[in-house]
Amino acid sequence: MKYQSQKVARLYFMAAIGLFTGQILFGLILGLQYVIGDFLFPAVPFNVARMVHTNLLIVWLLFGFMGAAYYLVPEEAERELFSPKLAVALFWIFLVAGALTILGYLLVPYSGLARLTGNDLLPTMGREFLEQPTITKLGIVVVALGFLYNIGMTILSGRKTVINMVLLTGLVGLAVLFLFAFYNPDNLVKDKYYWWWVVHLWVEGVWELILGSILAFVLVKVTGVDREVIEKWLYVIIAMTLITGIIGTGHHYYWIGTPGYWQWLGSVFSALEPIPFFMMTVFAFNMINKRRLNHPNKAAVLWAEGTAVMAFLGAGVWGFMHTLAPVNYYTHGTQITAAHGHMAFYGAYAMIVLTIISYAWPILRGEKAANQRAQVLEMWSFWLMTVSMVFITLFLTGAGVLQTWLQRYTDDPLPFMVVQEKIAPFYWMREAAGVVFLIGLLVYLYAFVARGKPAEDATAA
Amino acid sequence: MNPLLALGLLAALTLLNVALNHSGVQGAWLIPITLALVWAKGLVIVEHFMQLRVAPPLWRGLVHGWLLLVCTGIAVVAP
Amino acid sequence: MHAITHPLPARQLKGDLAVWILILSELLVFGLFFLGYAVAARRHPALFEAGQATLDTGAATLNTLALLAASAVVVMAIERLERQRTREAGRLLALAALLGSLFLVNKALELHHHLALGITLSTSLFHMFYLGLVSFHFMHVLAGVIVLSWVARRCLRDTPPELNTVWSAGAYWHMVDLVWVVLFPLVYLL
Ligand code: HEM
Numbered sequence: 001m002k003y004q005s006q007k008v009a010r011l012y013f014m015a016a017i018g019l020f021t022g023q024i025l026f027g028l029i030l031g032l033q034y035v036i037g038d039f040l041f042p043a044v045p046f047n048v049a050r051m052v053h054t055n056l057l058i059v060w061l062l063f064g065f066m067g068a069a070y071y072l073v074p075e076e077a078e079r080e081l082f083s084p085k086l087a088v089a090l091f092w093i094f095l096v097a098g099a100l101t102i103l104g105y106l107l108v109p110y111s112g113l114a115r116l117t118g119n120d121l122l123p124t125m126g127r128e129f130l131e132q133p134t135i136t137k138l139g140i141v142v143v144a145l146g147f148l149y150n151i152g153m154t155i156l157s158g159r160k161t162v163i164n165m166v167l168l169t170g171l172v173g174l175a176v177l178f179l180f181a182f183y184n185p186d187n188l189v190k191d192k193y194y195w196w197w198v199v200h201l202w203v204e205g206v207w208e209l210i211l212g213s214i215l216a217f218v219l220v221k222v223t224g225v226d227r228e229v230i231e232k233w234l235y236v237i238i239a240m241t242l243i244t245g246i247i248g249t250g251h252h253y254y255w256i257g258t259p260g261y262w263q264w265l266g267s268v269f270s271a272l273e274p275i276p277f278f279m280m281t282v283f284a285f286n287m288i289n290k291r292r293l294n295h296p297n298k299a300a301v302l303w304a305e306g307t308a309v310m311a312f313l314g315a316g317v318w319g320f321m322h323t324l325a326p327v328n329y330y331t332h333g334t335q336i337t338a339a340h341g342h343m344a345f346y347g348a349y350a351m352i353v354l355t356i357i358s359y360a361w362p363i364l365r366g367e368k369a370a371n372q373r374a375q376v377l378e379m380w381s382f383w384l385m386t387v388s389m390v391f392i393t394l395f396l397t398g399a400g401v402l403q404t405w406l407q408r409y410t411d412d413p414l415p416f417m418v419v420q421e422k423i424a425p426f427y428w429m430r431e432a433a434g435v436v437f438l439i440g441l442l443v444y445l446y447a448f449v450a451r452g453k454p455a456e457d458a459t460a461a
Numbered sequence: 462m463n464p465l466l467a468l469g470l471l472a473a474l475t476l477l478n479v480a481l482n483h484s485g486v487q488g489a490w491l492i493p494i495t496l497a498l499v500w501a502k503g504l505v506i507v508e509h510f511m512q513l514r515v516a517p518p519l520w521r522g523l524v525h526g527w528l529l530l531v532c533t534g535i536a537v538v539a540p
Numbered sequence: 541m542h543a544i545t546h547p548l549p550a551r552q553l554k555g556d557l558a559v560w561i562l563i564l565s566e567l568l569v570f571g572l573f574f575l576g577y578a579v580a581a582r583r584h585p586a587l588f589e590a591g592q593a594t595l596d597t598g599a600a601t602l603n604t605l606a607l608l609a610a611s612a613v614v615v616m617a618i619e620r621l622e623r624q625r626t627r628e629a630g631r632l633l634a635l636a637a638l639l640g641s642l643f644l645v646n647k648a649l650e651l652h653h654h655l656a657l658g659i660t661l662s663t664s665l666f667h668m669f670y671l672g673l674v675s676f677h678f679m680h681v682l683a684g685v686i687v688l689s690w691v692a693r694r695c696l697r698d699t700p701p702e703l704n705t706v707w708s709a710g711a712y713w714h715m716v717d718l719v720w721v722v723l724f725p726l727v728y729l730l
């Protein structure tokens with residue numbers, strides 16, 4: 001660790017992992033509710049569990065991104081963080097607001113929560129991923145502004161590297177696009193239209209910049225390849241991301257009442273969205289092959305490679321599968337979508353956060369890499385979680401193909417619930433794979449314990 | 462090829478193409494001929510401007526493949 | 541670790557690998573767009589013919605020549621640069637950027653003409669493709685002109701970027717040209 005203030009990243013990483021664990025527990029509850037309809041009813045209805053599962057996901061990824069920024073921005077800018085105190089304060093604000101929101105979901109009926117938090121003053125609740133009460137959303141904006149101010153000041157008064165600038169652009173984009181969460185038109189078409197500006201333009205736009213810059217940072221550190229080479233790749237990747245991803249939003253505009261030309265624009269541009277993900281794969285492996293040093297943190301290298309591969313599979317391959325309008329006509333909103341959503345979110349964003357944690361955590365403790373045993377455990381957890389996510393995806397894809405066929409494609413389609421009964425075996429297998437995922441996560445957590453006491457005093461760096 | 466010579470060739474092909482399409486002639490061969498001219502122009506650009514004639518075969522093949530695919534694709538699909 | 545020495549390759553990709561991957565990706569984007577256009581035109585022949593009749597082929601022909609000329613001038617500039625005649629190269633690159641700007645002005649007038657008539661993406665499938673393709677290509681020319689101007693400026697100040705960078709810039713510009721060579725007959729002529 002070069003700069004003392006990088007240490008605030010630890011708080012953020014801890015919160016991220018804690019919330020990740022919560023997300024997985026709720027995922028397992030959901031998976032069970034899929035096959036045992038009244039499991040935990042009425043205490044935790046499906047819609048509530050789903051909200052908790054997805055919101056925890058978004059929030060832990062945000063914690064992860066912020067932690068990553070607090071870690072890598074000072075190191076790249078070659079100066080201390082502008083204000084570590086602000087970073088700590090914002091951490092607690094965000095954590096408390098997040099916890100209260102989740103408790104609100106679990107303890108109060110959703111409509112009651114809306115009333116309680118004055119949703120009618122500025123209605124923003126009720127949309128997938130953006131279910132948070134308006135005050136929570138305002139809190140997110142405050143945290144985001146403070147955060148951007150903090151790292152912006154650090155970057156602008158320090159060494160300006162391409163990695164830092166791309167990261168900052170991505171984070172500013174994330175915050176700006178979130179503002180569309182406050183725009184909630186009555187017209188259902190417009191409502192959906194702008195909702196995708198948050199959801200799609202996040203994961204297939206600005207978040208990719210964040211992903212690219214964190215990956216580039218870790219690769220610079222673990223391969224020792226010239227910065228110029230890595231920066232060039234980063235430029236090309238973000239160019240392609242924006243060229244394909246912005247108009248690619250059209251793949252969500254096929255059937256919601258928007259003009260028909262979106263079927264063309266959306267199909268053409270989103271069909272090419274896999275390209276930047278593919279470039280990231282080529283980039284990562286190319287850099288690792290050209291490495292000039294053998295970094296002792298083998299686990300971090302594995303996570304970086306895993307991210308590059310799984311992001312391409314989940315976003316690129318599974319995204320492409322249903323992105324052309326004639327295909328999406330049949331698959332829209334089926335389990336194919338869920339299969340893709342899971343592998344893409346895990347492969348791209350969960351894994352990049354786990355990558356930077358894997359790289360940074362030992363350094364924050366004052367050692368270059370964890371001890372052999374802890375690394376082996378961490379690599380086991382990598383394989384357990386990643387392989388079980390592959391299986392979750394495959395089972396959901398199986399379910400989705402059958403569902404599409406029986407319910408939509410055949411000459412005499414079956415009703416929704418009849419089809420759900422038929423594909424229940426797939427849901428059971430998904431749940432089993434989910435249990436393996438949880439085991440992988442527990443191994444991951446145990447790997448932290450197995451690190452033992454820090455090798456040297458972290459403050460001595 | 463001298464770049465100015467290449468430019469002359471490209472310009473001539475362009476004007477030929479425009480003239481052909483404005484001469485009022487119709488016929489099944491108009492589209493194939495137009496695309497053949499496009500392909501010829503593409504060849505000059507790819508080989509002499511982009512310098513792919515000195516590039517490794519893979520890259521050369523990829524760009525030429527693109528050009529051929531687009532030209533034949535349009536020729537086949539166009540009415 | 542031992543140093544790896546590469547023998548100088550006989551065949552060489554002029555420009556950066558990453559930029560070439562970008563070029564290939566862009567070609568794919570445009571290629572798919574072109575084939576989409578062809579499919580749509582086949583399905584609605586009358587609509588596309590009527591739409592095409594409203595386009596100004598003369599201006600577009602002029603634009604084609606401007607782009608081709610710019611490309612040739614870039615090749616000449618790079619030849620100069622390879623022989624260390626930096627300032628000459630700079631002047632030629634400035635000329636190429638100027639030719640590119642000519643294209644931009646001309647195209648902006650054409651687009652303005654159509655937009656002033658109240659034409660939007662929703663007017664018809666033809667107009668969606670026409671506006672979509674042309675403005676998407678426009679952005680690429682714009683990016684190309686910016687890059688060329690930057691390289692020109694560096695050369696004129698006698699601090700040229702690395703040759704590999706200039707090759708990459710040139711290859712990108714030729715790609716923009718190559719794409720237009722297909723786009724022009726497809727949208728304006730056929
Ligand atoms: C890391 C990047 C990505 C993530 C995290 C992601 C995640 C998601 C999620 C969660 C959904 C479901 C949204 C909903 O609730 O309706 C979705 C839908 C979709 N995604 Fe992605 N995605 C990514 C990249 C891509 C890419 C690159 C493509 C195309 C090549 C793609 C194509 C689609 C399509 C077509 C849908 C709509 C499915 C439907 O009609 O039901 N995605 N994505």
Ligand code: HEM
Pocket residue numbers: 024027028030031034050053054057337338341342345346350430431433434435437438
């Ligand atoms: C470990 C076991 C997991 C199980 C059993 C599970 C289960 C589920 C279920 C049942 C849903 C609701 C689908 C529906 O509405 O029909 C869901 C949604 C979702 N989960 Fe998971 N999940 C798990 C892990 C994860 C992980 C690790 C991630 C990402 C890192 C994730 C991301 C998502 C997303 C993005 C959605 C919304 C998908 C959409 O809108 O299509 N889940 N999950």
Ligand SMILES: [Fe+2]
Pocket residue numbers: 200204248249251252
């Ligand atoms: Fe999307």
